[in-house]
Amino acid sequence: MAKEFSVIGKSIIREDAFEKVSGKAKFADDYKYDGMLFAKMIRINSTHAKINSIDFSDIENEKDILIVTSKDVQGKNVVGLIKHDQPIFCDEKIVTPGDVVAMLVGDDEEKLNALIKKVKVDFTPLPTLTDATKALDKDAILIHPELKSNLIIHHPLRKGDVEKGFAESDEILEQTYTTQLIEHAYIEPECVIAIPKEDGIKIIGSIQNPFTARRIVSLATNLPLEKIEVIQAQLGGSFGGKDDIMCILSSRAAVASLISKRPVKIKYTREESILESYKRHPYILNYKVGYTKDGKIKAMKIDILADAGAYCSMSPFVTWRTVVQATGPYEIENVHTDVRAVYTNNPYTGAMRGFGSPQPIFAQESIMDEIAVRVGLTPDEIRRINGFKNGSITATGQKLQNHDVNLITVLNKAVSLTNFTNKWKEYNKEKPILNNYEFEKPILEKNKFIEPKKLLQKGIGLAVSFRGCSLGAEGLDETYCYMSIEKNGKVNMISGLAENGQGLRTTLVITAAETLGITPEKINYLETNTTLIKDSGPTVASRGTIMGTGSVQNAGEILKERLEKIVREKFQLDENDFVSFRENLVFSRRKGLLTNFDFVCQLAFEQKENLSAIGYYKSPKVDWNEHNGQGDAYFTYVYGCQIAEVTVNIGTGEVYLNKITAVHDPGTVINRLGALGQVFGGVTQGAGYGLFEEITQEDGMIRELNFDQYLIPTAKDVDEIKPFFVEGNDIYGGYGAKSLGEPTLELTAAAIANAIKNATGKRFFNLPINLEEIILGKKIRPQNLNRGSL
Amino acid sequence: MINLNCKVETPKSLNEVITLLSHANSKTKILAGGTDLVVGKIQGSKRFIDTETLIDINKIDELHKIEFIDGKIFIGAASTFSEIEENEIISKHLPILKKAVSTIGSLQIRNRATIAGNFVNNAPCADSVPALLVYDAELELMSANGTRNISLQKFLEAPYKTQLQRNEIVTKIIISTPNKNLKGDFYKLGRRRAVAISRITLALLCEIENNFIKDIKIASGAVTPIGKRFYELENFAKEKKIEKELLINLSQKIGEEILNITGLRWSSAYKLPVVQQMFYQLLNNIMINKNENKI
Structure with a gap:
């Protein structure tokens, strides 16, 4: 079936292209606030160790330095997207070299870098487990002893009878393959700022999934979701990598900001980024x-x-x-x-x-x-x-x-x-x-x-x-799109999915343009902010386009239907006539060109027609045993x-x-x-x-x-x-x-x-x-x- | 914004540099391109961490001059790799150097990094070094005490160490143009095809007459602690007839000599066979297949 579209399928320059190539795009580190503090991490040079004590005596007399440890975490110190097993601050033990023991906060980054060296952490190294093939041995050391096993998950799949299948085979080949640990290598290292508000907190950062970050910050701070506003800065790459780590960093910044009542920025060097951030499974x-x-x-x-x-x-x-x-x-x-x-x-x-x-x-x-x-x-x-x-x-x-x-x-x-x-x-x-x-x-x-x-x-x-x-069967799969049309024909829209540098906003703008029969430049895509739009799930799993376009098309169709009604009344169209919106113009099959899109929007405004809509798209049912x-x-x-x-x-x-x-x-x-x-x-x-x-x-x-x-x-x-x-x-x-x-x-x-x-x-x-x-x-x-x- | 926590002097002339250097102590460094120094200082390298004063020589034009006078090429020490790559004198007379510098880092690095910085830093993998060595490059060093000349091979002492004195600056690289019909090539192996630190570099320059090796100059980088010429091997090769047996023999001998210098290191399992293999290919390309600048 040939698909005929007026905007979809064409090559459209990304709406963020100019600001990015001209250096105007605002990444997380470009946000600066009066009185902003910086936070630096304290780690130890060990892979697995019990922390006996942390001695801050050499810096205690330093002015305006805030020491942040797990004791300062008002909510849960141990969080995670699926299982709660990852401490925000590791003050009892560390289980991998990237782990952060405590954090120093102050207004002079260089001074902080010098001071973190003066914090003395007394620790006892523990035996390490770095070979995954030994993780399930009876005598394997346990990374999280409270979980009683190193097994995180086992997914079995059984279809038919393999032994029968092997018996029916002429030959059998058995091979073992290995793949390596790799780094996402996003060009922009992690950066986030927490800004205290009168009643809650605002987070701006290089965050892949603002709603997930909000959930974890809420766990860590005990603030209810609605008092946490997460705004996504422009992302300098993510590739799936600015999720858990950014939730943890957002939580650390939030904790420090709530205590100091000042904006707190955490910005990683490349070394820290590679050291602490998660990677692809070997x-x-x-x-x-x-x-x-x-x-x-x-x-x-x-x-x-x-x-x-x-x-x-x-x-x-x-x-x-x-x-x-x-x-x-x-x-x-x-x-x-x-x-x-x-x-x-x-x-x-x-x-x-x-x-x-x-x-x-x-x-x-x-x-x-x-x-x-x-x-x-x-x-x-x-x-x-x-x-x-x-x-x-x-x-x-x-x-x-x-x-x-x-x-x-x-x-x-x-x-x-x-x-x-x-x-x-x-x-x-x-x-x-x-x-x-x-x-x-x-x-x-x-x-x-x-x-x-x-x-x-x-x-x-x-x-x-x-x-x-x-x-798929991982979880609830639905998305929202809010769309409204101004009386001059300009469209504002936002989706609950995030722009991670992949060009999603442009994809969704094109979809809206196609649905409304207008050109993409009439559409303004708003900044992603967790308090403005409903959680639409994470922007992962190549779901941005399939799920996002579904909700955008839905919102656009709701609005177009209302506009069409106005057109039919205004031009007294026969009910069998067919109305189409194309390239900012409105046509009827019988009468040809009727008017333009902006005029219809002006009419709608005068007639007090509701030109805002919430688009919704839900995945069909999946099931899993x-x-x-x-x-x-x-x-x-x-x-x-x-x-x-x-x-x-x-x-x-x-x-x-x-x-x-x-x-x-x-x-x-x-x-x-x-x-x-x-x-x-x-x-x-x-x-x-x-x-x-x-x-x-x-x-x-x-x-x-x-x-x-x-x-x-x-x-x-x-x-x-x-x-x-x-x-x-x-x-x-x-x-x-x-x-x-x-x-x-x-x-x-x-x-x-x-x-x-x-x-x-x-x-x-x-x-x-x-x-x-x-x-x-x-x-x-x-x-x-x-x-x-x- | 990078803060190096250093006092930066910006002399306008070479004389001013010399004066500043005469007061230099162990905490003074000359800043040219900064592609090793700035990165090293930020990374906390022992060689740079204590540096307190930087003498920035970027504004001194005479250190960027490339001239051809009486059969000799003078390359200003602070010439960037991009300046060298694009210079017609270099293209015409020193094609192996042109090729070597064109493989260094990225365009952005080549726009800043300087030729003298490459060998003053004296990393084992400095790409311009083998090329300069086969051209028998000489250096001019200046201080308040005067000027002295030294061959590059002598100047290079040990990894990250040279003969440069605290109050001296390298001002020029001097190369006598080989007034003969020479063939040669530069070969670099990295883990990727750009912005790669060399795993192996080889430079070769030879004069061939009636299928005999009349003269030959061989240098390597990244396979020995510092870039090096293979004088014994060169002497062995001279006046020999070019045939497959000889090329295999020369390749084995370069392997033996490298092994003698380095012993078996973790990387030897790969580098030693590969350097022999690629030296053999290089010799073949130049002496038998006559493919210059192609490997």
Whole structure:
């Protein structure tokens, strides 16, 4: 069905573009207040320790310095988004190096930096647990002894009978994959200001989910929700990362501000940000797959362990998405999956773009390629045999319906755009064996020197995925939009979802413009403020577009209906005539151009018509049985296929990304420019995950505390990204728009890994596939954390 | 806003700098691009933390001059990498240096960072150093006591240590133009393709006649404690016939020499085989495939 829109689907420049490129945009640190104080954190150099005492005697005589500890927290000191296990101030023990023991507040940042060194914390180091595979051992030390176990969550999924499926298989392949801890690397480090009000508090910050921050600040301060006003400053990136940490920082600032009765700002350095903020879960994934000679998957047994680090954070939800999607987009009769998340002393892990999908996709797409080779199929053929089609049943027993199940469509499109099959066969021919260097014999033998013409090897690889849109069975899924029209035809609107730099405001403005038949510049999107609009759930899970456009379309339609009534009366239209609003003009089918939008609004004002409305959108019902992992997990899905074309330098292990073709079905594309931006950003971020991003530790202590060591891709690291959208039809979301933000990121590392195999003949099981992984088949690390340059 | 808590002197002439330096103590540093110093001070580096006085030489034009006089190239010590990259004299006579400086950091860093700052800081991975070494770069140092010249290789002492005295400033880099038909290249390996700290750098300059190596100069960075020339290896290679066996042999020997200097370190498992492999590729490209500036 061809979709005809006047604004939707065009490339619209973001409404915040000019202020951002001209430096006018106000980020949290740009907010300054008279009498504003600063807060600095006190931490100890340990991974796991009991705090015996904190000695402030050297600073007690300092003027105008406020010491803040857990005793100053009026409400709950131990909070969390799902489980309450994370202290705002750790004055009894710390369980990971980022933990904050206490805080100093004063008006001179530099003085505070000097004073925090004078606070003496007496502590007893405790044994550490940094290996997630040992977390469930009987004799494992407990990170939170009061919880009696390090197990945070176990999601089982049982479909059919895997043993029967393995018995019916011709071959069984079992492999283990690992993925690494990574940092969101938002360009703006954490910053928040708490401002005391006569009766309550105002928080302005780089906050992803203002409503969540309000809830946690309320817990910490004992103030009721309505006395806490959270305003979102412009965000310098989030990627899922400005949630828990910003709730905690907002709480600390609020506590200090309520005591001092002055505005208090907390602003992190990059080092503090990487040290304390949560990251993406490292996974260990075991896949056992039974298949027939002709490539049909009969059974899949999956065992996944996620390292949640020191706190629960979003781990139960992250791993829930994993259990739903772990088989990949393949129809398999017999599935047996266990996903567990455990506590360790490592940095805690939570939401990050992808949210439990990049890890299993790397494993599942690697093993599908392996199976293809074993049964003599190409990677695209095996996916056509097993991939979801309309009406397919997922591992959770859900029938895919009410939307175009476009998996094979996106696969075929990507394959034809890249000439995949021919290239894959061509590159797959005999490969020079990658060197196996021996550490004891560092001088190369003659036969190990690579002939120059064989140095650079080309490869191509693909990966596909399906992804449940929005929250699914995680929780209540509804959104609100407030919209009003002025008598001059100008529209004010606000949604309960947040702009995190992804361009959501522009997407929602376009949706409103389409519904009202006006141009986007007539619409003013208001500042997100928790006291002005109802909580619409967090802006996560690629739900901004699908849920946000739903409520905007609803609000717009309510108002348009009222305007239409006025038009019909004014122009005395026959009831069978059809009224349309387009590009600020109003037409009737029979009479043609009637008037313009502004005139109708003026009339409405004079007639005292109510031109304000609340749009509402609620997700359809989903259901989940947590005992067997069966149910309709998400109400709709999106599909994607990415193909990576690479050149591997087999002398150095460098992987040059020549081209990534990204074919996605995001439903209806609302803002083409925004959608392209999502693909460029997501692919690049996914490439970093595949090739070099990694937070490593020595007994819990992070090595990569700044961007000199923690490397994210630059513009030079991906030569070409080719996006292509297949716009499937869907009955949900505003105008059938679904999700794109996370699908763009989750596939890239898997596609690159498959391309590297195609180029080198060697399969890599452990992300990131960095220089050493390719050349040595393992990671190597410096023995200590000292830096030569310091 | 960055506050370095330092007194900043802004002399307008080289003479003023020399005068200021004659009163310098261990807490005085010269500030050029600041890309090592400012970052190091903020990070609490031992080398910079005690610094109290900065002598800012950014306003002194003569330290930015690049000149070609009587077969010699004079590069002002405070020339930025961008100035060097864009300079025609450098492009024409010192292409390996041009290539080396173009790989440094990002454009923003190259716009500030200076050539002398690179080797005065003397990090093992300083990218301009191997290129300057194969060109036999000499330095001019000035102080109230006068001027002295020293070769770059001698000037570099140990990681982050040089022969520069407290009251001295590097004013020029002097390179005699090789008046011969030389071939060469600069190779850099980083973990990504821009804004990367070098894992390995190699610079090579050679004169080939009738398929024999007449002269050769080899230098590396990031694989030894400081950037270094391989004089023994150069002597070994001279007058030898170019053939595959020789190139393999030279590559093994560079590996042996690096191993002798560093011993087996954590990074050796990767760096040692790869430096041999890529040195072999570099030799091949220049001597057999004749692909200059391509690797």
